Amino acid sequence: MSLFILFRRSFSILQQTKEKILSNPIKIDIDMQNKLEHLSLISFQDEKTIKKVEQTIHSSNIIHQANVDHLQPLYTLVETELCPLRQTDTISIEKTLQTKQVLENAANIYEEHLVAPMIGKRESQTVEKVDTTKL
C-alpha cells in the first residue's frame, strides 16, 4: 500500500515537472543559434533542426529539478589522489612520434605540415603568412 502511495506521489511530481517545463517552452533566437554553432562547429541548416534542438533542451531541462544544494561536483574520479609529477625533465625519443607517424592519417599534407581549411587568424596567436606559390 505504502509503495503504491509512493509511486503515485512520484508520478504526480513528474507530471507537475513536465507541465512546468511545457508551459515554458525553449526558443533559440538568432544570437543563441550563432553561439551554439560556433561552440559546436555544427551548422543548424534549417528550421526543422532548430526545432529538434529546442525539444532536446526542453526534455533535458528536467535535470534542473534535482536538488544538488548539499552536493559538491565530482570533477574527476581521481580527486583524492595527488597530481603525479614527471620527475625528470628529459626528452623521451621512444615516446616521440616520427614525422611520418604524425602525418600518416592526414588527408592533406604540405611539406610535412598538416593542412587545415583556412579559418582565420586567432586573436591570441601571431600567425605567419606565406605564399606557397613562390616556394
Added chain:
Amino acid sequence: MAATAAAAVLSSGRFYALIGFEIHVKLATHSKMFSSSSSAPAQTTNSQVTPFDMALPGSLPYFNRTCLEAGIRAALGLNCQLNKISHFERKHYFYPDSPAGYQITQQRYPFASNGVFHYPLLIKKDKLKSSTKYKFVDNQNSFVIKQCRIERIQLEHDTGRSIHDDHQNRTLIDLNRFGTGLIEIVTKPDIQSSLEGESFLRELNRLLIKYNICEQSGLETAVRVDANVSLHRMNTKPDGNRIEIKNLGSFIDVRQAIDFEIKRQEQLLTNNYSIKNETRTYDTNKYQTIHLRRKEDQIDYRFMIEPNLPPLYLYDDNDKHIYGKNFVNIDDIKRNIPISPLDERKQYLDKYKDFLTAEHLHELLRLDMIDYFRDVMTHLDNNHLRHIALEVLLSDVKSISYDGRKIRKFAQAVSPILFADIIKHLEKRIITRFSLYTLLTLCNKSRDSTRSLKSFLDEHNMYAINDENELEKICLKILEENPKQIDRYKTNPKKALEQLHTSVCKKYHGRIHDDLVNDVFKRLLDKRIK
C-alpha cells in the same frame, strides 16, 4: 608623436589611465609540460610530437615537475601567495593548432595569486625637461620605485604553430610547439602610463632571466604580452570597460601601442563616446591598434576542471610528515633562489658607494648594461679602476652599443676580462683616453673574444707615446707645420693650444696624452716667445 600626445593627455589633469598586463612566459625546460617530447624551438616540422600532443585517443597528460618549479620561482620573485591546492582546467575552443579542442590551464584555481612586484621607473634623462613630474631618482642612492599588484600566475601549455596560406586558402599546422610549458602572469591595472609599463616589463624580464624561468632572450622570443588599457575622466570611477591589445612582442611595441590607445580613447571620450570592451591588435607597420572583436563576440570557453589531472598539491617545511621527496617543497626552492634584481642593485649601491650613484645605475639599467657592469667589476681590484670603467661604459661603450641587443653582441665580442684589461692599460697610461673609442670599436668589430689586447695594440700601433724626448720632437715638428699658431699663442693661448692639440691627435691617431702634450707645447711656445 603618439608618445608626446599620450603624455600630454595624461599630464592635462583631465584623464587618468589604467593599464594591466597578461604576460605569457615560455618556460626554460627541455621537455614539454604534459608530455616528454622536446620543447626546443626551430626544429624539423612535426618532429617533436607525442600521442598526447596530437590528442590521440587514450593518451593522458603527465605533468612535468620542472615546469612547476619554474612557476614557483616566478611566484616567489613576484611575492605571490602560493596556493597549496590548485586545479588544472580545460579552456574549450576550436582551432586547428589545438588538436584536443581545449587548452589545459588554471583560469579559476591558479597555483599563485595576490602578489606585488616592485620596479624602478626608467626614463631618458633628456625627457625630464619635458615631463618633470617623472623623477627617476629619489636621492643619491635610491631609485623611484613603483609597484604593481599581481592578480594571479597560472600554469598552462602553448598551442601549435599556424601558417596561413592565403593563396591556397588553407592553414598549415606544425605541432612542435604544442604542449610547451607556459606561465601566464596577470597583473592588476596598477600601471598608469606607457613609461611605467615599459619599466615594469623590463624589470620583470630581468627577473625571469635571472631566476632561470625563461630563456636568455626574454621578451624578444620567450615572452608575449597582452595589454588591457582604459582611460577615464579624472574624479570618476572606472566602469570596468577596457581595450585588450593582444600579442605585443617588444618593449617598443608595448609603449607605442599603449600611447596610441590612450590618444584614441581620449578622442572618443572628448567626443562623448563611451569605451566599450573590445579586443584589438597592434599593427607594427602602421603604428596603431586595429579592431579584432567586440564584447558581444567574446568567446565562451566553457571552463571545466581537467578530469585527467588530480589536484596539484604544494608543500612546505611544515608538511614534512606528509610529503615524500617526489613532491615539490616550496621552502627548498625559496632557499635556493638567487637575490632579486632590486636587492642586487641595493647591494651595488652599497658596495660601490665611493663612485656609483643611483643615476649611474639607472642609466646602466636603461641601457641593459647592468650584467656587463657586474662582470667587469669582478675583474677589477680597486675602486679607482672601477670608477674609470664605469665612466668608459657610460660614454664610449654607450655610443657603440646603445640598445639591449647591441650590448649583448658587444659583451660577446669584448669579454669582461678584455674590457678590464683595457681599463688597466688606460690607468697605466699604456693607451690614451682619446684612443679608447677606436680601440673598443675595433675589438667589437673583430668578434673574436679570445684575442688578447696586445694583439690589437700591436696590429694597429695604438701604444701611447710617453717618452719625453720623442714627444718634444713631435711637438717641434707640429709647430713647424703650424707657424700661425705660434703667433696666435701670443694673443689667444687657449685657442692656439687647442688647434695644436687637434693637429697632433689627427696625425698620431690619439696616441698622445692630452696633459703631456699640452705641457710640452706650453714649454716650447713660452721658450720661443722669450
